[in-house]
Amino acid sequence: MLKERYREAFLAYAGCNLVLAAAAAALCAYVAPAAAGSGIPEVKAYLNGVDAHSILAPSTLFVKIFGSIGGVAAGFVLGKEGPMVHTGACIANLLGQGGSRKYHLTWTWLRYFKNDRDRRDLITCGAAAGVAAAFRAPVGGVLFALEEAASWWRSALLWRTFFTTAVVAVTLRAFIEYCRSGKCGLFGEGGLIMFDLSSTATSYRTPDLIAVIVLGVIGGIFGSLYNFLVDKVLRTYSIINEKGAPFKILLTVTISLLTSCCSYGLPWLAKCTRCPLDLDQCPTIGRSGNFKNFQCPPGHYNDLASLFLNTNDDAIRNLFSSGTDNEFYISTLFVFFAAIYFLGIVTYGIAVPSGLFIPVILAGASYGRLVGTILGPMCALDKGLFALLGAASFLGGTMRMTVSVCVILLELTNDLLMLPLVMLVLLVSKTVADSFNRGVYDQIVTMKGLPYMEAHAEPYMRNLVAGDVVSGPLITFSGVEKVGNIVHALRLTGHNGFPVVDEPPFSDAPELCGLVLRSHLLVLLKGRRFTKDRVLTGPAEVFRRFGAFDFAKAGSGKGVKLQDLDINGEEMEMYVDIHPITNRSPYTVVETMSLAKAAVLFRELGLRHLCVVPKTPGRPPIVGILTRHDFMPEHILGLFPQFKHHM
C-alpha cells in the first residue's frame, strides 16, 4: 500500500518534471533555438563583435525567460543565472534598437543608441544587470561584465555598468522589502544576502591553509575535467540536436527522466537520522528547508533528500550552513557530489536555457563539505566554510574568473573575513585548471564556431605579414560609380565594406579615398538620386535628401535590404557620387606589416575592416581588406599548414 503511494508520488513527480521539460524544450526548439544553453558565451561573442543571427532577438528573449522558468521548475541540475545574463542583454538590445517595431514597442528617444558603440555599452550594462539580479550582487555584476563579458573596456563603461547595477540593487531591495512577509512565494528569501555566513567564526591556523590549498588544487583538477567533459557531451549532443526539433525534445525528456530518477531514487540509499533536539523545525514541512522527512519515520530526516528534493538555492544554503557539522554523512555528500557533477555535465547542452553557475556551485559546495567532513577534527574550519571554499574552487576551475567570482561569493555570503581564503583558493584552482584547458565559456564559443577575436595575437602570426592572409578577389568602387556596378557587387558578394578608389579625372593618380559600408550604400541607392553623367554632386545633395539618422545602424535584420531596392534598367546605367558616405579615414596597414601587429590593431580598436595598402608605389592603391575571419586560426592555418606544429 505504502509502496504503491511512493510509486504514485514518483510518477507525479517525474510526470510534472517531464511535462515542464518538454514544454521548455518545445519552446526552445521551435521558437528560438538560440535561447538554448547559458547564453553567456553568445553575449561574450556579441560584445567581441560577433553579430550572429538572432542571438539577442525578441523571440530569444521570450524563450529565454519562459524556457528558463520551465527548465528550473522541471528540476534539472541547471541555473537561472546564465539565462538572466542573456535576458538582460536581450532587453538591452531591444532598448538599443529603439524597441521592436514588429511588436509595436518603440520609443523615439532610444534612437541615440543606434550606433555600434553605445549599443555594445548598453548590452554590457544589461549583462551586468543580469548578474546583479541573479546573485543580488551589484558589484559582482559590474566585475562580471568587466572580467568575462566585455572585450573592450573604458572608464565610462565602468561608470555606466555601476549605474545600472546600483539601480538593480535599489529596485531589488525595494521588492525584497515588499515581499518580506512571504507574499511573493520563494522570492526574496534570504534577503539581500542569499546565503548569510557572516555569523560564522573564522579563525584559522597555518595547517588550515594547507588544507585550503589542497582543496584548491583538487578543485582545479575537477573543474578542468568538468570543462573537458562538458565539451565532449556538447559535441555529442550537437549531432543529436542537428537532426531536428523532435530529437531535441526527446533528448531533453530523456535527461529529465534521468534527473527525476536520480533525485527520487538516490535518497533511498541514505539512512534516516534523528532530528537534533534543539531544532523546532525538523523535519521541515514547508516548501523549503534544511531537513526533509521523505521516507523516514516522524522526528527523523533523510539528509540526501534534504539536498535532492529541494530548490537549488536551498540545497546550497544547506551545504553552506554553519554550525551543522554532523547534518550530512560522508556517504550522502559523496553520492550527492557524484550525482550532481554527472547530471550537471549531461544537462548542459539540452535544448533548454541552462546556466552553469548553479551546477558548479552545487557540485563544488558538496565537494568542499565532503573534504571538510573527511578531514573532520583535523581542521578547525567550519564545514559550511569548506563548502564555500569548495564552491569557489570549482568556479575558479571551470569559469576561470577570479575577481568577479570572489566578489559574487562575498556578496552571496557576506563573509568578509573569509576573503583571504577565498582569494587563495581561487588563485590555486584557476592556476591548476589553466594548465589543462581553457575556461568553459571560451570552449563553448570555440565549439559554436563563433569568430571570437582573442586579445593577444597568436605566436605564429609574428612570422606572417598582413599581405599574406588577404584573400578573395577585391571589389573596389570608384568615387563616382555606375549604379549598376554597385548593385551587381552588392548582389554577388556578402562583403560589408568596400574600398573606394579615386581615379582620374577626380585625382591625378588612383588613390584610396576610403571605405564605404554596404548598409550606407543601400540607403543611398534607396534614395534614387542618380546623375546621368559621371560628376561630383557633393555632400549638400545627400544632406538635403537624408538625415543623419537615416544612416544610423538599424536593428538586427531591419535595415534596407537589397531586394527592397527598386531600380530600373535606365537607372542602372546612371552614376552616383559615393564620396559623401565614404569613411575618408579608414585605418590602414602596409602589406608588409607583421600580422601580429595588424591583429593587435584590429582587436584593440574594435575594427570590422582593415585596409591593406601596398608598400611600393605604382600599384593599385589597395591590396585588400582584412576582416575578423582573416585573423581566425582556421583561416590562417588553412593557408599556411606549416605553422600547425607551432600551436
Next chain:
Amino acid sequence: MLKERYREAFLAYAGCNLVLAAAAAALCAYVAPAAAGSGIPEVKAYLNGVDAHSILAPSTLFVKIFGSIGGVAAGFVLGKEGPMVHTGACIANLLGQGGSRKYHLTWTWLRYFKNDRDRRDLITCGAAAGVAAAFRAPVGGVLFALEEAASWWRSALLWRTFFTTAVVAVTLRAFIEYCRSGKCGLFGEGGLIMFDLSSTATSYRTPDLIAVIVLGVIGGIFGSLYNFLVDKVLRTYSIINEKGAPFKILLTVTISLLTSCCSYGLPWLAKCTRCPLDLDQCPTIGRSGNFKNFQCPPGHYNDLASLFLNTNDDAIRNLFSSGTDNEFYISTLFVFFAAIYFLGIVTYGIAVPSGLFIPVILAGASYGRLVGTILGPMCALDKGLFALLGAASFLGGTMRMTVSVCVILLELTNDLLMLPLVMLVLLVSKTVADSFNRGVYDQIVTMKGLPYMEAHAEPYMRNLVAGDVVSGPLITFSGVEKVGNIVHALRLTGHNGFPVVDEPPFSDAPELCGLVLRSHLLVLLKGRRFTKDRVLTGPAEVFRRFGAFDFAKAGSGKGVKLQDLDINGEEMEMYVDIHPITNRSPYTVVETMSLAKAAVLFRELGLRHLCVVPKTPGRPPIVGILTRHDFMPEHILGLFPQFKHHM
C-alpha cells in the same frame, strides 16, 4: 599653575609636530622632491606612458616611506593611503629594473621585466598592493588599479593584480594575527576590517532615501569645491615651493603650526559632557579611544578633543561608530568639519608625502554625521551610517571613483546591507560634481604639466588631419647610415625614435623601412662594429655581437648614454647597417587621416611614435612622426587658435 601646565603641553605638542614636520619636509625638499604629495597622479601618469624624471626612483621610495611616517606623526590632516600606492609602485619599479645596481640590490631573474609592458603591469600591481595594504581591502585594491590608476587594461592584468592583492591579504592577515595582543602598537587595530559596522541595523524607508540623495547632492558640491580650492592652493604653493628648499620647509612648518593650533585650540570651544554610565572605558586613558578627557573634570569627556587629539583612524572610527547618536554635539561636528575641510585643503601641496583619502573621508564623515544629527529623529538611519554615506559622497565628489570607492568602503566597514545606499550616494555625488569640474587626480596631473593622454579624442580633433599637427624638422636615417650622421642626430635632437628610409641601391625607390629607437642605436654604436663601405652586414653580425637582453629596456637613467660613446674621427666616417635593429612594422597613418582617429589609434595601442606617411606617391616616404606631445591640447591649440572657442 594649571594654565602653565596647559601651555607647556601645547609647546610640547606643537614642538614635536614641528620637528617631525620639518624633518619630513627637509627629506622631501633635499633628497627627493618627487616624493611630495599623494603620488597617485604621478603613478597614473606613469601608467599612461609619461616616464617623468625620478617619479619611481629608489630615493623617492625612501623619502616616500619616511616622509610619510613623519607627516602622519606630525599630526597633519593627511593620509598615508596615497603615499602607500606610490610606495607600492616604487617597489614594483625597483623589482622591474632588476633591482638597484647603485644600492647593490640586483636579481638576474628580474630581467624578464625589462620591457615596457611587463614593467607597466608590475607597477599596476604595486599600486593595487598599496591600496590593498592601506585599507586592508584586497578587492578594492584591484578595482582602484583598474578604475583610477591603469590606462590600459586586459584580462591578464586583472588576474595579476588579483594575485598580488591576494598575497597582500594573506600576509596582512598573518601579521594581524601575530599582532593581535597589541605587541605591534597600533598596527592591526580593528583586525582585517578597520571600521566594523556590520552589527548596525539597516532598515530604511523611502523618506530616508530622499535624505540620502540630498546628502549626495550636497556632498558632490562640497567635493567639487574641494577640488577647486585644492587646485588654487596648489598653484599658490608651487610659486612658494619654486623658490627653493628652505621655502618649502618654511611653508611646511607654518602649516604644522596652524594644524597644531587648531587641534589644540579648538577643543577648548567644546563643552564637557558627562560620560555615558554604561561604558567602562570613559574617559579613555590609552593612546586611542572614543572619549578623550582633555581639560574636563573626571567622568566627563570633550567630544571635540576626541576627534582632534586622536589618530586619524580613531577619529574616523568615532564618527562611524553606531549606537552613539548623542556622543557628538552639532556644534562640535560643525567645527570639526569646517576645520578639517580647511586644513585638508591647505595641507595638500606642502613638501610632505600626503594622501587625500583620509582628509576627504574625515571631512565627509563629519559632514554626514552633522547632517544626520541635524535631521535627528526625522530619519531612521543610524548616525554612524550617515557618517559613512557622507564619506562616500565626499569621495565620489572629489575623486570621482565609483566601483572602487564602493568596494573599499564595503571592505572597510563590512556592511553589505548598506551597499545599495552607498552606491546611490556615490552615483549622485559623482554626477553632481562632474558637472562642475574634473576629478582631483586629473586636475593635479594637468597642473603638473604631465602630458596625459585621455582615452577619448577631443571634439576639435575631428576637424584636423594627422598632417596638420606634425611638427619640427624630420630627421631620417638611411638603412645603412654613416656613423657620424647618427651621432650628430643623436646629439642635436632629443628624439627617441627615428624613421629609417631605404634608398637606392638598397631599394628601387625611397621607401619607409621602419623605425629605430635612440636607445637601440646607442647600444649598437657602443658595439663599434662599423664597416668602411656602405654595405648590408645583415642580422647575423649583430646577433653575434649582442644578446637580446642588451637591447632590453634599461632602468630609468641606466641605459647607454651619448657621452658613454667613444667613437673616434675615423669611425665617424664609417658606416653601420641599422636594419637589424629597425622595427620593420611601425604603425602608420596616412597624412589625411582624421586626427581624432589617429589619436584613438595612438592611445589604444599605447604607442610612443606614430609614423605619418604621404597620401600621394612621388614624395618622400614619410611626412613626420607623431608623439604624445603632438596630441596635447596646448600644442594643437597653439597651432590652431581658432579651435579654442570650441573647448
